[in-house]
Every structure is written in structure tokens, then in C-alpha cells.
Amino acid sequence: MSIEIEGVNKFFGDFAALTDINLTIPTGQLTALLGPSGGGKSTLLRVIAGLEEADSGRVTIEGNDATALPVQKRNVGFVFQHYAAFKHLSVRRNIAFGLEIRKRPKAEIAAKVEELLELVHLTQWGDRKPAQLSGGQRQRMALARALAIEPTVLLLDEPFGALDAKVRKELRDWLRRLHDEVHVTTVFVTHDQEEALEVADQIVVINDGKIEQIGSPDDLYDRPASEFVLSFLGPVTRLGGNLIRPHDIEISRYEQAATASGSITRWTRVGFEVRLEVTPEDALHPEPVQVALTRTEARALDLHVGDRVWLRPAVGAQSVNA
Numbered sequence: 001m002s003i004e005i006e007g008v009n010k011f012f013g014d015f016a017a018l019t020d021i022n023l024t025i026p027t028g029q030l031t032a033l034l035g036p037s038g039g040g041k042s043t044l045l046r047v048i049a050g051l052e053e054a055d056s057g058r059v060t061i062e063g064n065d066a067t068a069l070p071v072q073k074r075n076v077g078f079v080f081q082h083y084a085a086f087k088h089l090s091v092r093r094n095i096a097f098g099l100e101i102r103k104r105p106k107a108e109i110a111a112k113v114e115e116l117l118e119l120v121h122l123t124q125w126g127d128r129k130p131a132q133l134s135g136g137q138r139q140r141m142a143l144a145r146a147l148a149i150e151p152t153v154l155l156l157d158e159p160f161g162a163l164d165a166k167v168r169k170e171l172r173d174w175l176r177r178l179h180d181e182v183h184v185t186t187v188f189v190t191h192d193q194e195e196a197l198e199v200a201d202q203i204v205v206i207n208d209g210k211i212e213q214i215g216s217p218d219d220l221y222d223r224p225a226s227e228f229v230l231s232f233l234g235p236v237t238r239l240g241g242n243l244i245r246p247h248d249i250e251i252s253r254y255e256q257a258a259t260a261s262g263s264i265t266r267w268t269r270v271g272f273e274v275r276l277e278v279t280p281e282d283a284l285h286p287e288p289v290q291v292a293l294t295r296t297e298a299r300a301l302d303l304h305v306g307d308r309v310w311l312r313p314a315v316g317a318q319s320v321n322a
């Protein structure tokens with residue numbers, strides 16, 4: 001079983017927001033919808049949720065045709081970037097809300113809420129109001145609230161987008177661990193490639209309303225189907241006419257069977273990394289090449305601006321002819 005999206009098209013006026021989307025979202029896995037702003041990720045998520053109706057195509061959730069089902073009947077849980085909590089209710093009551101409107105027995109609700117508070121590590125904050133929580137804690141409460149109704153699918157639209165980099169990183173590690181515990185089928189919208197690579201079992205790269213590639217993080221990183229996917233998943237540079245990742249370039253002070261020779265025109269240290277710009281002597285490909293190496297490697301080679309060096313793709317490096 002899974003979520004099947006077949007031949008989905010969505011227009012806003014004459015603007016095609018989604019074009020012929022075909023996708024299987026495997027049950028129990030975490031799938032990331034990754035792509036640049038305006039690419040159509042949120043629209044696709046909203047079509048799965050039933051918040052947006054596709055102009056054509058079909059959505060099947062766990063074997064049931066959901067295309068015409070209203071959002072309330074799809075049994076989906078949501079978390080958005082800016083989570084709208086009930087400000088006057090405690091964290092506990094916020095989490096209980098979905099169960100209360102479903103008129104579940106009080107004792108069952110109380111037990112479920114305690115279980116969820118523990119799952120999202122908020123037990124000691126249960127009696128607080130949402131405004132008394134940090135941004136990261138609020139998003140964890142949102143996840144608990146979405147999970148309370150035991151959704152068939154959990155839909156997350158940039159759930160950590162409004163938080164600072166450190167908290168985002170913590171929450172993404174936490175989300176991965178949470179998912180390993182509860183195994184609910186999860187679709188996660190992000191424009192952050194690192195977030196998708198770290199968290200997802202499957203990544204769907206979406207650009208301009210179309211799917212560019214579907215695969216595991218390793219598939220996409222090691223075998224990008226297009227120049228777009230290669231460059232979206234990390235920095236790229238051009239070496240001898242091919243696109244390649246800066247850390248996949250081997251640099252030497254001595255002439256070898258090399259793709260290009262040139263001189264170092266810039267040397268920058270960023271944390272553990274040294275980034276070099278090498279300007280080739282190649283009349284055909286004169287644009288500067290970006291090379292990344294560890295500080296230890298850079299120190300061993302004793303490189304300086306102005307030095308002449310030789311560059312070639314490292315063994316096993318991925319490149320796309322473009």
C-alpha cells in the first residue's frame with residue numbers, strides 16, 4: 001500500500017503549477033518534496049491533503065480513491081511553517097483537540113496526550129500556553145497534535161522553516177528519530193537540500209511544476225539525472241566543460257594526466273574547509289574552477305595564491321556534461 005499520484009495537473013488561471021505528476025509515496029516512509037521556491041511543492045502537498053483540487057489526475061491513499069474526498073475524510077495530519085495553535089489552551093488541550101472533537105472517551109484522550117507529550121519530549125511543558133514555548137517546542141507540539149488523530153499520512157510543509165539554523169538541525173534529527181519510532185507515512189516539503197538528504201528515505205525533486213527526479217538520497221546525489229538536480233543538491237563548478245562538485249576535484253602541484261592547469265586566484269577558509277578558485281590556462285574553458293578540500297589536505301599541499309596547480313576529477317567523481 002502507498003499513496004499513488006497519477007497524471008495530476010493543476011492550473012491557476014493559465015499558469016501550470018503542476019504538470020503530469022506521477023508519483024508513488026511508499027507507506028511508512030519519509031518522502032521529501034524538494035525544489036526551489038515556486039516549483040509546486042506546496043501545491044502538490046495540498047492536492048494530496050485535499051486542500052486543493054487537481055484539474056485532472058488521481059490521488060489514491062492506501063488503496064482508496066481520494067480524488068473526490070474532502071480533506072476531513074482523508075485522515076491526514078498537517079504541520080505548516082507557522083503553526084496556528086489555540087493560544088488560550090494549554091499544550092495538553094491543544095494536543096487533545098482533534099480527539100475531543102471526535103468525541104473520544106476522556107480517559108483514552110488523557111492517556112493518548114501523555115503518550116504524545118512523551119514522544120515529542122514536552123511532558124514537563126504540558127500545562128503551559130503555546131506562547132510560553134520556544135519556536136522549536138511549538139513545532140513539536142504541532143507534530144504531536146497532528147499525530148493525535150493517528151493519521152494515515154502526515155503532511156509537513158516547511159515545518160522548521162521559520163526557525164534558526166541550529167534549532168532546525170536539532171529538529172530534523174529529532175524528526176528522523178520520531179519517524180523511526182512511529183513509522184507514519186510522511187511527506188515533507190523543503191527547499192533545503194541538506195534537510196532532504198539527511199531526513200528522507202525518498203526525495204522527489206520538483207521544479208517548474210514538474211518532477212525532475214525521484215530516488216533515494218544516495219541515488220540523487222551520486223546519479224543526478226540532470227544538470228538541475230546535480231546543482232540543486234550541492235555546489236557545482238565547471239571543469240573542462242563538465243559540471244562537477246568542488247570537493248570531487250583532485251588538485252596537485254605537479255603535472256599529471258590532468259584535465260586542466262591553472263593558477264590559484266583565491267584562497268578562502270570556511271570552517272573545516274578550504275575553498276580555492278583556480279583560473280585555468282585553457283582558452284576554451286577560461287572560467288575559474290572552484291575546488292574544495294579539507295584544511296588538512298590544503299596544509300599538506302602548502303598551497304598559496306599564485307601557485308600553479310593541476311586539476312582532475314577524483315576517482316569515482318560524478319559529473320554531468322553540460
Ligand SMILES: Nc1ncnc2c1ncn2[C@@H]1O[C@H](COP(=O)(O)OP(=O)(O)OP(=O)(O)O)[C@@H](O)[C@H]1O
Nearest residue numbers: 012017035036037038039040041042043044189191
Ligand atoms: N492559489 C493560488 N493562486 C494562484 N497561483 C498560485 C496559488 N497557489 C500557488 N500559486 C502559484 O503556483 C506556483 C507553485 O506554488 P507552490 O506554493 O506550490 O510552490 P512551492 O514550491 O511550494 O514554493 P515555496 O517553497 O515558495 O512555498 C507558484 O508560482 C505560485 O505563485
